[in-house]
Amino acid sequence: MGAKKIIVVGAGFGGIAAAIRSRAKGYDVTLVDRCAQLGGRAQVFEQGGFRHDAGPTVITASFLFEELFALHGKRLDDYVKLVTLDPWYRFRFPDGTYFNYGGSIGDTLAEIKRISPIDCKGYLALVAESKEIFAIGFEALADKPFHRLSTMVRILPDLLRLGGYRTVWQMVTRHIQHPWLRRALSVSPLLVGGNPFDTTSIYSLIHYLERKWGIQFAMGGTGALVQALAKLMDEIGIDVQLNRTVEEILIERNAAVGVRFDDGETLKADSIISNVDPLHLYSKMIAKSPLIPRLKARYAQTSMGLFVLYFGTTRKYENVAHHTIWFGDRYRELLQDIFHKHHLGSDFSLYVHRPTATDPSFAPPGCDSFYVLAPVPNLQSGTDWDRVARTYGDSILKALGETMMPGLEEHVVERFHMTPADFSDRYLSVHGAGFSIAPILRQSAWFRFHNRAESLRNLFLVGAGTHPGAGLPGVLSSAKVVDRLIPQASTL
Numbered sequence: 001m002g003a004k005k006i007i008v009v010g011a012g013f014g015g016i017a018a019a020i021r022s023r024a025k026g027y028d029v030t031l032v033d034r035c036a037q038l039g040g041r042a043q044v045f046e047q048g049g050f051r052h053d054a055g056p057t058v059i060t061a062s063f064l065f066e067e068l069f070a071l072h073g074k075r076l077d078d079y080v081k082l083v084t085l086d087p088w089y090r091f092r093f094p095d096g097t098y099f100n101y102g103g104s105i106g107d108t109l110a111e112i113k114r115i116s117p118i119d120c121k122g123y124l125a126l127v128a129e130s131k132e133i134f135a136i137g138f139e140a141l142a143d144k145p146f147h148r149l150s151t152m153v154r155i156l157p158d159l160l161r162l163g164g165y166r167t168v169w170q171m172v173t174r175h176i177q178h179p180w181l182r183r184a185l186s187v188s189p190l191l192v193g194g195n196p197f198d199t200t201s202i203y204s205l206i207h208y209l210e211r212k213w214g215i216q217f218a219m220g221g222t223g224a225l226v227q228a229l230a231k232l233m234d235e236i237g238i239d240v241q242l243n244r245t246v247e248e249i250l251i252e253r254n255a256a257v258g259v260r261f262d263d264g265e266t267l268k269a270d271s272i273i274s275n276v277d278p279l280h281l282y283s284k285m286i287a288k289s290p291l292i293p294r295l296k297a298r299y300a301q302t303s304m305g306l307f308v309l310y311f312g313t314t315r316k317y318e319n320v321a322h323h324t325i326w327f328g329d330r331y332r333e334l335l336q337d338i339f340h341k342h343h344l345g346s347d348f349s350l351y352v353h354r355p356t357a358t359d360p361s362f363a364p365p366g367c368d369s370f371y372v373l374a375p376v377p378n379l380q381s382g383t384d385w386d387r388v389a390r391t392y393g394d395s396i397l398k399a400l401g402e403t404m405m406p407g408l409e410e411h412v413v414e415r416f417h418m419t420p421a422d423f424s425d426r427y428l429s430v431h432g433a434g435f436s437i438a439p440i441l442r443q444s445a446w447f448r449f450h451n452r453a454e455s456l457r458n459l460f461l462v463g464a465g466t467h468p469g470a471g472l473p474g475v476l477s478s479a480k481v482v483d484r485l486i487p488q489a490s491t492l
Contacts, residue, residue, distance in 0.1 A: 003028035004489040007259055007267060009246045010275025012040020013056075013472060014462035016229050017068055017479035018273045019238050024071040026489035029238045030267065032259070034245040034428075038230050040275065041427060044223035048414035049364040050312035052371050053223055056472055057353045058191065058323065059216040060209060064476040065225070072236050079228035081219040083358065088215035090321035091184040092404055094329050099184050100321075102215060116178035126175040126185065130207035133162050137205045142468040143480035145451060152446035164202045164441065168194075171201040183331050190375055192470040193303030193435025195339040197332060200441040209473065217322065217358050249274070249285050249459065256459035271458040273482060278449035278465040279430035279437065290455035301443065303435035303470070304338050305378035305420030309393045313368045313411040320368075320404060322357040326350040328399075335375075339438070342381035344388070348374045350396065372396055378420050378431040385419035393417050436465030444469070451481040460485060 004027050008019045011033035019031045037043050041055035059082065066076045076082075088102030100111050105127070109120050136158050146152070163171065172186040188206040189199035218225040233240060249272055250258040258268035274281050282289040282297045289297075328334065328347045337343040353371040355362045362369035374396060377383065393415070401408035420432025429436070437443050448467045453459035462478040464470035 005030070005269040006271045006273060006486075007032065007269040008273045008275060009033075009249075009259060010040060010463065011035070011038045011240070011242070012275050012463060012475065013042065014464070014466075014475035014478050015040065015273065015275030016226075016233070017064075017476050018275065018460075018462045018482050020068045020229070020233065020236070021071065021479055021483040022273070022486060023233075023236050023238055025483070025486065027270075030241060030269070031233070031238055032241045032244045032246060034243065035426065036243055037226075038240065038242070039223065039226040041423075042222050042226050044221065044226075045310060045416075047310075047416065048312065050367070050369045050414050051221065051223075051355075051362045052310045052369060053221045053353075053355070054308070054310075054371075054418070056222055057217075057355070057371065059218060059222070059225070059472060061213050061473040061476075062216055063213070064473060064480075065229075068229070069232060072232065074232060074235075076228070079231060080224050082216045083219060084214045084216050085322050085358065087321060087323075088210060089323045089325055091180075091325045091327065093180045093183070093327050096403070097180060099180065101184060102210075105211075112181065116181055119176050119178050119181055122175035122177065123181075123185075126172065126204075127207060127211060129171065129175070130204050130211075133202060134205040134208040134212070136162060137202045138209060138468075138473075141445070142473070142477040143484070145481050145485055146446050146448070146467045147450035147452045147454070149446055155445070159202070162202070164200050166201045167197055168199045168201050168204050169196045171204050172196075180327075183327055184325070187325060189439060190304075192439055192474065193433070193437075193464070194439040195304075195335050197335060198339065199439050200444055202444065203439055203469075206471075215323070217355070219359050221355055221359070221362065246276075247285065248287065249281070251286060251288070251456065254455065255457040256453070271460065271486060273460045273462060275463045277427070277429050277433075277436050277463070278461055280428045281461070283430070284428075286456075290453070292454045293449060296449060300437045301440060302378055302380070302431045302433040303438045304375045305381075305432050306418070306423065306434035307374045307376045307389070307392060307420070308418045309370075309372045309374075309396055309415070310417065311370050311372075311397075311412045311415040312363055313370065313408070314366075314413055315407075315411050316356070316366060316368050317354065317405050320352065320354045320357065322354055324350075324352040324354070324404070326352055326400070326404070338375055338377050342377040344377055344381055344383050344392075346395065348376075348396065348399075350374050350400070352400070372400070375434075376420065378433045379424060380431050383420075385421045389417055389419050435470040436463070439469050451478060452485050
């Protein structure tokens with residue numbers, strides 16, 4: 001009868017991890033993606049001697065990558081080198097104050113004491129509460145299936161006890177008094193597509209997750225990590241097909257049986273794993289989607305969009321850290337504009353990535369490579385990005401040049417950008433959202449898109465829009481959930 005076959009649609013980190021795990025269970029695995037490179041949003045751009053990671057740049061919980069290699073008797077360290085950053089992030093506030101975050105607890109307390117001594121005790125309490133949430137939200141539940149309502153009912157007492165009904169902002173402000181530190185220590189939901197003023201405090205587990213494993217960087221960039229996984233997949237016999245867009249999941253008798261490509265070709269399989277935005281999957285790729293996910297898709301609150309500016313500089317900015325969070329004057333009001341009013345203002349807050357701080361190979365000698373990300377409204381705002389993108393990028397360069405990167409505008413070369421419109425066109429992200437659906441309480445755990453498709457057999461979901469959520473630990477954990485749901489090939 002031949003080997004049992006699985007098709008994985010979408011080669012982001014969730015799809016790659018699901019393909020590697022399925023291969024370890026004995027399946028004949030085909031991984032397909034519409035992009036020219038593996039990695040989903042983790043593409044690599046090279047221009048004029050400068051290299052840029054296009055997508056995720058923050059690596060934590062690296063054991064989740066180590067597991068993928070160990071499943072096949074390999075070691076991650078033999079394929080790519082990860083280094084721990086110190087500091088993890090540098091926060092720059094509107095008055096020019098800096099806060100270096102990372103290293104040991106003692107390092108962080110010393111930084112807090114420099115800014116607001118009264119908040120040292122509060123920070124320890126925040127970490128303690130985050131650790132308690134982490135024990136439930138990540139260690140106990142992140143890689144467990146959540147498609148049964150009974151699972152949600154069982155954890156409700158824990159969610160209530162841990163204050164899951166509170167927002168991340170409410171949790172942080174219970175412990176921290178200084179306004180700048182409140183911003184810095186509440187910003188983590190933005191890394192997974194959430195507004196700190198809306199995101200359930202369960203996502204405060206990120207504090208302890210970072211504390212437990214630190215923040216790492218792959219030498220050569222996230223693209224080097226993708227290439228390491230590509231090499232592993234080649235060695236274990238996974239069939240990778242790029243530049244191929246799947247238009248439809250084929251359903252027969254309420255079971256997924258294959259895929260149809262945009263050129264009309266079909267490919268059959270015993271199971272399908274989707275690493276597609278669930279909003280697109282259930283609204284565009286299944287002829288008659290089940291009612292519940294269709295309703296979820298219709299009424300979903302999507303994450304913000306992302307404007308990403310890439311450029312090189314003809315000089316080095318040695319005082320700029322590897323990761324910098326640059327805050328503008330507004331915080332709550334800016335996020336209100338982005339998430340609720342869908343309004344693109346003239347101001348912004350920024351994430352500045354300078355990989356050349358750690359790996360000089362990203363730029364020619366004497367130069368720096370930069371990736372600057374601004375959270376912006378998604379396409380529900382109606383913003384004409386073709387018209388405003390260049391001016392918006394100019395404003396960002398001007399603001400950085402007037403603050404932490406003097407003379408920047410004179411030294412910028414090889415500049416280009418991505419907007420929410422690009423996320424929609426390239427990655428089929430609904431509304432051009434940067435992280436699929438937002439991590440609010442009514443879209444978390446059982447309420448998020450399930451890893452086993454409702455009312456359809458042999459269709460499984462991984463990625464940012466599914467349980468447990470966005471971010472590299474989230475999407476890699478979603479593949480672990482699917483691993484628990486798919487039987488060994490030999491038992492079918």
